[in-house]
Amino acid sequence: MDDKESSAFRLVTMSRRGLSSVSRIMGRIAGWIFILCAFYITADVLLRNLVGVSSQAAIELTGYMLACGTAWALGYALIERCHIRIDLLVDKLPARARYVLHAASLGALAVFVGFLAKGAIDLVEESWLFGATDISILRTPLVIPQGLWAFGICVFFLLIVSMLVESVLLIARGKGALVEQRLRSRSYDEEAAEALQAVGADVSETQNAKTLP
Amino acid sequence: MIAIVFLLILVAIMVGVALTGGGQGHLPIPELLSLVGLFVFFFGSGVYIGAALGVLALIAGFVFSDRPFWLFIGQTIWTPSSSFVLIAVPLFLLMGEILLRAGLSDRLYRSLNLWLNRLPGGLLHTNVVSSGVFSAISGSSVATAATMGSVALPFFKNTAYDKKYVLGSLAAGGALGNLIPPGITFIIYGLLTETSVGKLYIAAIGPSLLVLGLFLLVIFIHGYRHPLPSAKEVIPFRVKLRGLIDLLPTAILVLVVLGTIYGGVATPTESAAFGVVAAIALAAFDGKLSWKLLNESADATARNTALIGLILLGAYLLNYVLTTLGLPQALAKAVAGMPLPPWIIMALIIGFYLALGTFMEGFSMVITTIPVIFPVAMALGYDPVWFGVIVTILVEIALISPPDGTVLYVLQGLRRDGGRITDVFSGVIPFLAVYILAVAILMWVPGIALWLPSVMR
Numbered sequence: 150m151d152d153k154e155s156s157a158f159r160l161v162t163m164s165r166r167g168l169s170s171v172s173r174i175m176g177r178i179a180g181w182i183f184i185l186c187a188f189y190i191t192a193d194v195l196l197r198n199l200v201g202v203s204s205q206a207a208i209e210l211t212g213y214m215l216a217c218g219t220a221w222a223l224g225y226a227l228i229e230r231c232h233i234r235i236d237l238l239v240d241k242l243p244a245r246a247r248y249v250l251h252a253a254s255l256g257a258l259a260v261f262v263g264f265l266a267k268g269a270i271d272l273v274e275e276s277w278l279f280g281a282t283d284i285s286i287l288r289t290p291l292v293i294p295q296g297l298w299a300f301g302i303c304v305f306f307l308l309i310v311s312m313l314v315e316s317v318l319l320i321a322r323g324k325g326a327l328v329e330q331r332l333r334s335r336s337y338d339e340e341a342a343e344a345l346q347a348v349g350a351d352v353s354e355t356q357n358a359k360t361l362p
Numbered sequence: 363m364i365a366i367v368f369l370l371i372l373v374a375i376m377v378g379v380a381l382t383g384g385g386q387g388h389l390p391i392p393e394l395l396s397l398v399g400l401f402v403f404f405f406g407s408g409v410y411i412g413a414a415l416g417v418l419a420l421i422a423g424f425v426f427s428d429r430p431f432w433l434f435i436g437q438t439i440w441t442p443s444s445s446f447v448l449i450a451v452p453l454f455l456l457m458g459e460i461l462l463r464a465g466l467s468d469r470l471y472r473s474l475n476l477w478l479n480r481l482p483g484g485l486l487h488t489n490v491v492s493s494g495v496f497s498a499i500s501g502s503s504v505a506t507a508a509t510m511g512s513v514a515l516p517f518f519k520n521t522a523y524d525k526k527y528v529l530g531s532l533a534a535g536g537a538l539g540n541l542i543p544p545g546i547t548f549i550i551y552g553l554l555t556e557t558s559v560g561k562l563y564i565a566a567i568g569p570s571l572l573v574l575g576l577f578l579l580v581i582f583i584h585g586y587r588h589p590l591p592s593a594k595e596v597i598p599f600r601v602k603l604r605g606l607i608d609l610l611p612t613a614i615l616v617l618v619v620l621g622t623i624y625g626g627v628a629t630p631t632e633s634a635a636f637g638v639v640a641a642i643a644l645a646a647f648d649g650k651l652s653w654k655l656l657n658e659s660a661d662a663t664a665r666n667t668a669l670i671g672l673i674l675l676g677a678y679l680l681n682y683v684l685t686t687l688g689l690p691q692a693l694a695k696a697v698a699g700m701p702l703p704p705w706i707i708m709a710l711i712i713g714f715y716l717a718l719g720t721f722m723e724g725f726s727m728v729i730t731t732i733p734v735i736f737p738v739a740m741a742l743g744y745d746p747v748w749f750g751v752i753v754t755i756l757v758e759i760a761l762i763s764p765p766d767g768t769v770l771y772v773l774q775g776l777r778r779d780g781g782r783i784t785d786v787f788s789g790v791i792p793f794l795a796v797y798i799l800a801v802a803i804l805m806w807v808p809g810i811a812l813w814l815p816s817v818m819r
Contacts, residue, residue: 176668180660183452183667187638190449194632211631212444218452218664219443219671225661226668232410233669233726239408254409261416265675268435275436295440334408341771344508347462347658 158318165311169228172308175301176225182218186211206285213294220301223262224308232258234334248325251332252316259309266306269299393426394689411726415676423683431683438682439675446631447559450549452667453634457619457641458502459659464645466615467496467509469608475517476597476605483578483585485523486531489514490577493535494570497542499615499637503761507536507769511776525781527584529773530789534577534796536769537758540724542570544619544630544637547728547754550670554677554732557746559630561815563623565747568810569755569800576796584792611644673729681733690734694741704742705805711735712756712801719760723768727760728753751811752804759797762790 190211197203204210226232239250275281276291283289316328397418404414423431442448461467471492478487489510497506511532518528540547543563552559619637622628628636645651684690697707718727732753739749761769764787774783804810 176664177657177661179667180456180657180662180664183456183663184638184656184660186449187453187456187635190453190632190635191639194628194635208446211449212446215449215452216440216444219667222664222668223672226665226672229665231665231669232412232672233723234408234410235405235722236408238406250407253407254413257404257409257417258413260420261413261676264416264420264432264435265439265679268432268439270436271433272436272440294444298440298443338771338775340504340768341508341775343662344462344504344768344772345512345775347459347662348508348512349463349465 158315161311161315161318165308165315168224168304168308168311171304172224172228175221175304179218179222179225182214182221186214186218189214204286206287206289209283209285209287209289213289213298217294217297217301220298220305223301223305227258227305227308227312230332230335236334244325244329248320248328251325251328252313252320255309255313255316255332259306259313262302262306262309266299266302269295269302273299393422393687394693397422397689410672411730412672412674412676415673415680415730419676419680419683422680422687426687427683429686431686434682435679439678442553442674442678443671445553446629447549447553450544450559450631450634451546451670452663453631453638454500454544454546454549455502455666456659456663457634457637458500458505459662460638460641460645460655461496461500461615462505462509463655463659464641464648464650465509466611466644466648467492467513470496470612471510471513471517473605473608476602481582481585482589483581485514485517485521486527486581486585487578489528489531490535490538490574490581493532494538494542494574495612495616497536497539498544499612499619500539502546503536503539503758504768504772506539507532507772508776510535511773515776515778519778524584524588525779526785526789527581527792528789529777529786530791530793531577531581533762533767533769533773533786533790534793536772537762537797538570538573538577540758540761541566541573541751541754543567544623544634545754547724547757548750549630550674550725550728551732551750551753554681554729555736555746555750557750560623561747562750563630564815564818565751565811566754567814569751569804572803572810573755573797573800576800577793580792580796611647615640615644670725670729673726677729677733684733690737693734694737697738698741704744707742708739708744708805711739712752715753715756716759716763716798719756720763721766722760723766724757724760728757745808745812747815748804748808748811752801755797755801755804759794763794764790 190207193204193207234254239247242250273292273295276295281291283291312331316332319325319328400421401414401418404418405411409417471488474492474495475485475488478484478491481487492514493506493510496510497503500506500509514532515528518525539545543566545566548562548566549559551557552562615637618640619633622633622636623630642651642656645655700707715727715731718731722730736746736749740746761767764770770783770786770790774786
C-alpha cells in the first residue's frame with residue numbers, strides 16, 4: 150500500500166519535472182520569438198519604404214507570434230513564480246492554512262486555464278473544420294498559429310495540474326514548506342535583486358531589508 | 363490595512379448612494395455585491411490575479427447568464443491575444459531589458475551632470491533628468507530605476523547630500539518611466555479601451571513636462587534651503603560641449619523610437635521594433651552584445667509578457683461576460699445619475715486607485731479595474747485620452763507608494779551604506795506629493811494633456 154502510494158508520488162514528481170523542463174525551453178523560445186518579431190517588423194517597414202517591397206502579412210504574422218509567444222511563456226513564468234498574487238492576508242495566517250491556500254490558488258488557476266485550454270482546442274477544431282484562413286496575402290490556415298497557441302496553453306494546463314497534485318500530496322505528507330517555497334509570490338527583494346543582477350551590480354553583499362507585511 | 367478599510371468605506375458609499383439614488387435604480391445590486399465580495403475573497407486568499415478574474419468570469423457566466431458563453435471562450439481570447447497593437451508591450455519590455463544590460467546609462471549620467479551640477483540641488487537634478495531621459499527610451503520604471511540607480515549612487519558616496527533626497531529623487535525619476543512616452547501602461551490602456559495609443563503618447567508630453575518641472579522645483583527648493591558646503595569647480599564650456607558626445611547613443615534611440623512615432627512615420631508597435639533593433643546595434647557597437655545578454659533579455663521578456671498576458675486573458679474573459687450581462691453599462695449609468703458633481707466622483711475614483719496602489723502592482727491594477735471604471739469615467743463626460751493620462755500617473759504613484767513598490771526595493775538593494783528601507787520611504791514622500799498635486803492640476807486644467815492632441819490632428 151505504502152509502496153504503491155510512493156510510486157504514484159514519484160510518477161507525479163517525474164511528470165512535474167518533465168513539464169517544468171519543457172516549459173523552461175518553451176519560455177526561452179518565446180523570448181526569441183519576440184526578438185525575431187522585432188527584426189521582422191523592422192525589416193518589413195524598411196523594405197516597404199526603401200524598396201517598395203513588403204511581406205504584406207506583417208500584421209497577421211506578428212500577431213500570431215505574440216499570441217504564441219505569450220502562451221508558450223506562461224508555464225515558465227509560473228515556475229519562476231512571476232504570476233502575480235496578492236498575498237496580503239495569506240502572510241498573516243498560520244503555516245498550515247498558508248499551505249492549503251497555496252494549493253487552492255493553484256486549483257483556481259487550473260480551473261481557469263482548463264476552460265481556456267478547452268476554448269482554445271475548440272477554436273482550433275472549428276478552424277480545421279471550416280478550413281479558415283486569414284485575410285493576408287499568405288492566406289495562412291488559422292489552424293497553424295492557433296494550434297501552436299493552443300499547444301502552449303495546454304502544456305501550461307498540464308504543468309498546473311501536475312504541480313497541483315504534487316502540492317496536495319506534499320501537504321498531506323507534512324511537507325507543506327516545500328510547496329510554499331515553490332509557490333509563494335516573489336517578494337520585492339527578489340524582484341529588485343533580479344533587476345540589479347541584470348545591471349551587473351553585486352547583490353551578494355547587499356543587506357536585504359525585510360519586506361514589510 | 364488603512365487602504366483596505368478606505369476601499370471598503372468607498373464601496374459602502376457607492377452602494378449607499380446608488381441605493382438612495384431613487385429613480386435610476388437599474389443597478390443589479392445583489393449581483394454586483396456578490397461579485398465584488400467574491401473578488402475580495404479571491405484577492406485575500408492569494409489567488410493568482412489572472413485566475414481570480416477568470417474564475418470570477420466563469421462563476422458570473424454560469425450563475426447570471428443564460429447564454430452558452432463558454433462556446434465563445436476561444437474566440438474571445440484569441441482575437442485580442444494576437445492583436446498587432448499589443449506586440450508593442452513585449453517589444454518595449456525587450457528593449458528595456460537589453461538597455462538594462464548594455465550599460466548605456468553611465469555615459470548619459472556623466473554627461474548630464476556636467477550641465478546640471480551647478481544648480482542648487484546639484485546632482486539631484488541629474489538624477490531626475492537622466493532618469494527622465496532614460497525612461498523616454500526604456501518604457502519600464504524598474505529598468506530605469508535599476509540602471510540609473512546603479513550609475514548614480516556611487517557619485518553620492520562621501521558627499522553631504524541628504525540621502526533621503528538622493529533615494530527619493532531616483533525613485534521618482536524611475537517611476538516617470540511610465541508617463542514619459544513610450545510607456546507600456548498607455549499601450550495596455552489603449553488596448554482595453556480602444557483609445558489611440560499615438561494620441562495618448564502625444565497627450566502625455568504636457569503632463570510629463572509638468573511632473574518633471576515640479577520635481578526639479580522640489581529639488582531646487584530643497585537645495586536652496588540646505589545649501590551644500592562644497593563649492594564645486596567651474597567646468598569649462600569646452601568640456602561641457604565634448605560631454606555632449608556621450609549623449610549621442612541616447613539621442614539616437616530617442617530619435618528612433620519617439621521620432622518615428624511623433625513624426626507619424628511608424629505606429630507604436632513598429633517604433634518599438636526599431637527600438638529593439640537599435641538597442642541591439644548600440645550594444646554591439648559598445649562591444650556588450652553577447653549570447654548571454656540576448657538569452658537573458660529573452661527570458662526576462664518572456665516572463666514579464668506572460669505575467670501581463672495571464673492577467674489580460676482573465677480580464678478579456680471577465681470583460682466579455684460582464685458586457686453580455688450589461689454590468690459595466692448599468693454601473694456607468696447609475697454612477698452618472700448620482701446626485702453628485704462629476705469631479706467628486708472622479709476624485710473618489712482617484713482615491714480608490716491611490717488606495718489600491720499601496721498594495722497592488724501597477725499593471726494588474728489597471729487591467730483589473732479599467733474595464734469597469736472606464737465606462738463610468740466616460741459616462742461622467744471625461745475624455746478617454748485625459749483619463750488614460752490620469753490612470754498612468756496613478757500607476758506611477760502605485761510604483762513608488764510605500765510600503766510596496768518594486769522601484770523602492772530596487773534602490774534599497776543598490777545601497778551600500780547599510781541604511782534602512784524607511785529612508786527610501788520618507789525620501790519619496792515629497793515626490794509622491796508632487797504626483798498627487800499634478801493629478802489635481804490636471805483635473806483643474808485638462809488642457810495640459812488635451813491641447814497637444816487637439817492641434818496635432
